[in-house]
Amino acid sequence: MKAVRFHEYGDPSVLRYEDVEQPVPGAGQVLIQVAATSFNGVDGNIRAGFMQGPIPVTLPHTPGIDVSGTIAALGEGVTGIQFGDQVVGFLPMVADGAAAEYVVAPAEILAPAPTSISLADAAALPIVGLTAWQALFDHAKLAAGQRVLINGAGGAVGGHAVQLAKNAGAYVIATASPRSIEQVKATGADEVIDHTTTEVAAAVSEPVDVVLNLAPINPAQLAALLTLIRPGGVLVNTTVWMPAPSDEQRGVRGIDLFVRSDATQLSHLVALIDSGELHVDVAQQVPLPELPAVHAQAAAGALPGKTVIVAPTA
Numbered sequence: 378m379k380a381v382r383f384h385e386y387g388d389p390s391v392l393r394y395e396d397v398e399q400p401v402p403g404a405g406q407v408l409i410q411v412a413a414t415s416f417n418g419v420d421g422n423i424r425a426g427f428m429q430g431p432i433p434v435t436l437p438h439t440p441g442i443d444v445s446g447t448i449a450a451l452g453e454g455v456t457g458i459q460f461g462d463q464v465v466g467f468l469p470m471v472a473d474g475a476a477a478e479y480v481v482a483p484a485e486i487l488a489p490a491p492t493s494i495s496l497a498d499a500a501a502l503p504i505v506g507l508t509a510w511q512a513l514f515d516h517a518k519l520a521a522g523q524r525v526l527i528n529g530a531g532g533a534v535g536g537h538a539v540q541l542a543k544n545a546g547a548y549v550i551a552t553a554s555p556r557s558i559e560q561v562k563a564t565g566a567d568e569v570i571d572h573t574t575t576e577v578a579a580a581v582s583e584p585v586d587v588v589l590n591l592a593p594i595n596p597a598q599l600a601a602l603l604t605l606i607r608p609g610g611v612l613v614n615t616t617v618w619m620p621a622p623s624d625e626q627r628g629v630r631g632i633d634l635f636v637r638s639d640a641t642q643l644s645h646l647v648a649l650i651d652s653g654e655l656h657v658d659v660a661q662q663v664p665l666p667e668l669p670a671v672h673a674q675a676a677a678g679a680l681p682g683k684t685v686i687v688a689p690t691a
Contacts (some may be wrong), residue, residue, distance in 0.1 A: 379689055380477030381668045382437040386426030389672035394665070400473070400481045402452035407484050409464065410449040411688040413500035414475035415596030416671050416680070424672065432470045439472030441686065442467060444482065445500035446489055455484045463490040465647065467503040467638040476668055478688050488643040491650040498659045501512050501533065501683045506646040508636040509537035512613045513545070515586040516632045521546030524585040528577065528593030528602060530566065531557030533658070533683040534615070538589055539564040540655050550585065552577050581605050588612045601628060
């Protein structure tokens, strides 16, 4: 089968489109004929060698943590999934990923794919959807009537977070750059702050219950966001290289989010898509052989938005 792999860490030029042996599912695993994967920032960090401590992959490595596709074979002991089922999943980060024609996956991480969008576009959901869900509900315990500030709402996680927070009955303040302000408004934010022209901490007029930081800001900026949170509130931070600050005197907790695979939560997100309550925004679909160019675009800060990488079809 065809796959994209890197044999050493480095810039996007280390990615090779090549022939590899088709994997065989072991006990508790399934073989997925890949429809698509998607690009996430962590893919570039793993390829560059920045994540060798927390995510120790074996070289050569196939990237692609998100997957959508069709069940092609079942390993021993797998129940509840059948040959031909269409599924989505967040693959184990240390294993070979879905930038290939086929990938093996633990059966328990998979959820039925949404039926209201294309199977390829469904690959844009798992990591970003689960990150938004876990930040807002597992960690921040967001509830109806609360106020939430989503800093960096113009990206894929932010788009899901705004929608999920609005669906939960929260008042949503979002920050974005000029190129994504209209998109963030369309997802339902009650207020949108242009962070390129306005100091965010000065623009929020009333305290918030929750801050979700998705932006690569500096420690002083993150500390300023902490001051916007009412006593007893929560700051959830996804920029893992910078620990979330807390304010013990006011009972404000800082939480660093490390997203985890969760098939139950993923199934719930799929249901929200199929009911029309959650929209998946895909900026472009790119053929698998062009994945190195996607990594290069991302490294240059030039990706137009959420990018889905489509596997070859037989």
